[in-house]
Amino acid sequence: MTTCLHALLMAACGVSAGQIAFVSGVDQETQCVCVLDLASGAVLRVGPGTRDGAPRWSPDGAWLAFPSQHGDGMGIYTVRADGADGRFLRTAHRWNHRPAWSPDGRRLVFSASQGMDLAQRLAVYDLATDTETTWGGEREGLLEAVWAPSLDLMRALDPEEKLTWEGLDTDAFLAEATAEGVLVAAGLAGAPGRLTMDLYLVTRTQAAPLLAFLLPPGATYAEWAPRPDHEGRRFAFESNDGGDREIYVLGRRGIGNVSNHREADWNPVWSPKGSYLAFESFRGGRRGVYGVYPETARVFAIAADATYDCWSPAWSPDEDWVVYVSDRDGDAALYSTRRDGAETRRLTEGAEAGYAPAWRPEAGK
Amino acid sequence: MTRRAAALALVVLLMPVYGYGREADGALGLIRTPNNGMPAIVAPGGAFEAVLVHEAELFLVGDPDAIALEAIWSGLPGGRKRALCVVPEHVVPGRYALEARTRDALDHNVRAVFVYARFPDYYVVAHLTDTHVGSTRHARPAETIFADLIRAVNDSDATLAAITGDLTDDGTPEQLRAFLRVLDTCRLPTFVQPGNHDRESLHYEAFLGPPTYMFRYGYDGFLAFDTKDFVMADELGRQDADLQVFRRALKPCRWAVGLTHRFEPMMGMRSQLILFVDEPLDALLFGHFHRENTPEEALAPWGKTQLIMTPAAVYGWLRFVDMTVSGVLARPSEQRANIE
Numbered sequence: 001m002t003t004c005l006h007a008l009l010m011a012a013c014g015v016s017a018g019q020i021a022f023v024s025g026v027d028q029e030t031q032c033v034c035v036l037d038l039a040s041g042a043v044l045r046v047g048p049g050t051r052d053g054a055p056r057w058s059p060d061g062a063w064l065a066f067p068s069q070h071g072d073g074m075g076i077y078t079v080r081a082d083g084a085d086g087r088f089l090r091t092a093h094r095w096n097h098r099p100a101w102s103p104d105g106r107r108l109v110f111s112a113s114q115g116m117d118l119a120q121r122l123a124v125y126d127l128a129t130d131t132e133t134t135w136g137g138e139r140e141g142l143l144e145a146v147w148a149p150s151l152d153l154m155r156a157l158d159p160e161e162k163l164t165w166e167g168l169d170t171d172a173f174l175a176e177a178t179a180e181g182v183l184v185a186a187g188l189a190g191a192p193g194r195l196t197m198d199l200y201l202v203t204r205t206q207a208a209p210l211l212a213f214l215l216p217p218g219a220t221y222a223e224w225a226p227r228p229d230h231e232g233r234r235f236a237f238e239s240n241d242g243g244d245r246e247i248y249v250l251g252r253r254g255i256g257n258v259s260n261h262r263e264a265d266w267n268p269v270w271s272p273k274g275s276y277l278a279f280e281s282f283r284g285g286r287r288g289v290y291g292v293y294p295e296t297a298r299v300f301a302i303a304a305d306a307t308y309d310c311w312s313p314a315w316s317p318d319e320d321w322v323v324y325v326s327d328r329d330g331d332a333a334l335y336s337t338r339r340d341g342a343e344t345r346r347l348t349e350g351a352e353a354g355y356a357p358a359w360r361p362e363a364g365k
Numbered sequence: 366m367t368r369r370a371a372a373l374a375l376v377v378l379l380m381p382v383y384g385y386g387r388e389a390d391g392a393l394g395l396i397r398t399p400n401n402g403m404p405a406i407v408a409p410g411g412a413f414e415a416v417l418v419h420e421a422e423l424f425l426v427g428d429p430d431a432i433a434l435e436a437i438w439s440g441l442p443g444g445r446k447r448a449l450c451v452v453p454e455h456v457v458p459g460r461y462a463l464e465a466r467t468r469d470a471l472d473h474n475v476r477a478v479f480v481y482a483r484f485p486d487y488y489v490v491a492h493l494t495d496t497h498v499g500s501t502r503h504a505r506p507a508e509t510i511f512a513d514l515i516r517a518v519n520d521s522d523a524t525l526a527a528i529t530g531d532l533t534d535d536g537t538p539e540q541l542r543a544f545l546r547v548l549d550t551c552r553l554p555t556f557v558q559p560g561n562h563d564r565e566s567l568h569y570e571a572f573l574g575p576p577t578y579m580f581r582y583g584y585d586g587f588l589a590f591d592t593k594d595f596v597m598a599d600e601l602g603r604q605d606a607d608l609q610v611f612r613r614a615l616k617p618c619r620w621a622v623g624l625t626h627r628f629e630p631m632m633g634m635r636s637q638l639i640l641f642v643d644e645p646l647d648a649l650l651f652g653h654f655h656r657e658n659t660p661e662e663a664l665a666p667w668g669k670t671q672l673i674m675t676p677a678a679v680y681g682w683l684r685f686v687d688m689t690v691s692g693v694l695a696r697p698s699e700q701r702a703n704i705e
Contacts, residue, residue: 054600116631195666222642287606311602330442355601
């Protein structure tokens with residue numbers, strides 16, 4: 001009966017199709033990745049349920065990847081949306097986090113380390129051959145990476161001349177990136193005791209600081225959360241350039257602050273077609289979900305209120321809806337709302353919390 | 366009525382008012398916060414926030430008076446009630462119990478409210494960590510080692526005690542009750558927080574309430590974060606918003622001091638950006654490793670934040686930290702209890 005009512009409710013408010021993967025459970029030890037079917041309201045547990053982390057859909061929407069406790073560390077688990085064929089990857093390190101799919105869905109990159117320290121490397125795992133390769137050459141301290149869908153931005157940054165990063169074999173870098181792909185990573189910069197973070201372009205054998213190439217000498221800020229758009233022509237990222245955390249977009253025209261507010265803005269999330277960026281901001285007194293037109297930097301509220309928090313936004317494939325987490329009714333649960341903030345609906349019920357939602361991409365898009 | 370019957374009647378009459386509060390098993394009752402793990406610290410005429418299971422008449426109970434408190438009530442998600450309590454101007458500075466009375470129930474939480482007339486520019490924090498009550502690793506029970514340390518704190522010039530996790534060995538109700546028995550011998554306001562050992566059972570909140578993220582003491586601000594959300598903090602986004610809000614709230618403070626059970630550079634990166642990079646804490650007090658800092662660990666890897674790691678109380682150690690106009694100055698740790 002509950003499921004039928006849910007389906008009617010979802011249909012009435014327009015959220016009638018699609019699936020959302022999320023982390024369910026209040027207790028960290030038993031948190032489990034589940035898949036919510038919006039049409040029926042059914043929730044299917046697909047993860048091992050042992051400290052499962054944020055799920056990521058493969059580009060074709062067939063698979064999920066997420067970290068989960070494995071032995072005395074964290075492994076990377078892959079599973080189909082219906083819960084079939086689940087397995088831990090045969091990773092080489094004890095601690096593995098933040099998996100991200102390659103554009104062709106054949107490889108995963110994740111941060112990997114033996115100890116609980118900052119000496120993390122980027123591991124690229126070939127799912128067909130079950131082989132793991134360390135990327136970034138000998139560089140340690142690469143903490144979070146995503147695949148660049150193309151080399152467009154790299155070429156646009158310096159179309160006429162050779163790239164001139166210090167210590168970088170640019171010909172080899174471009175050849176390797178063209179042949180095997182390139183990652184954008186947030187990684188450590190500076191020396192212990194004076195650490196900061198930069199963005200890096202990473203191939204199998206090299207890691208090149210991206211912003212050091214673009215910013216004036218001596219301009220060091222702490223960057224985090226690199227996010228390329230669907231074509232790889234623009235990168236959104238966070239930086240504390242300007243005194244507090246802001247969302248910046250790097251594109252052909254350079255770098256622009258698109259969130260600009262005295263309160264912290266973080267976690268940029270591109271819509272699937274690159275029309276908008278969603279992000280989290282404290283500008284409303286509590287943490288809320290906002291959107292911005294990246295070309296004009298016009299910010300609009302999606303889900304924000306002075307009495308509760310909203311966070312972890314994810315876009316629907318058609319860009320019309322945003323799913324997010326909120327504690328507006330007490331416990332953390334998933335909600336959806338239209339891009340303009342209308343038609344808010346609670347998607348998960350009961351005491352089981354909902355975290356880290358990810359809307360399933362449409363197959364073939 | 367015989368003398369014996371009269372005495373018994375008097376005891377029965379007084380028991381609800383002056384008996385030990387909480388539930389029969391020692392778990393928190395009507396009053397969730399403040400409690401003897403995390404008391405309210407307030408000036409006469411000031412206000413503090415209390416969270417109760419439901420509305421009640423509230424009193425500050427000292428010796429010998431009970432002072433009625435005016436409270437402004439509001440609802441909280443989950444059905445609990447928040448009371449903004451105003452402490453009358455005439456209240457004499459000192460240590461008070463907080464008492465909640467309804468027609469059917471009475472809850473009396475000792476050491477729950479400390480009324481201070483003024484805060485000095487200079488004061489001392491006693492830092493204890495890893496008391497591991499319930500542990501049988503030494504000839505002496507951990508509870509008695511902890512009791513010796515609390516006596517040392519009471520005899521010191523400290524005015525605030527912070528106990529940063531692994532209060533118990535397994536987090537069982539018996540161990541939490543034993544911890545509270547010793548804690549209640551402390552004459553100072555105490556801040557306590559859970560560590561990984563306290564999370565081995567699910568009883569911590571029942572005995573000590575929800576984790577406190579922020580409190581102020583005089584000119585300074587203290588910001589606490591919980592080991593529970595350590596590794597997955599970034600991915601689920603639960604803790605970082607609170608840290609951001611409270612870090613901002615503490616920005617006007619003279620010194621901002623972090624309190625955690627365990628600091629490791631692999632903790633949630635979002636949390637590290639908030640606490641050590643964008644608006645760095647001045648110092649971080651922690652334990653977990655049962656040892657001193659090495660010289661390489663004097664600062665957080667990001668710089669600016671002083672790391673103060675204190676050896677385990679279950680091995681007899683504590684540390685005093687001077688909070689001065691010129692900085693947060695950690696004294697050498699001291700072994701003040703025998704373990705054999």
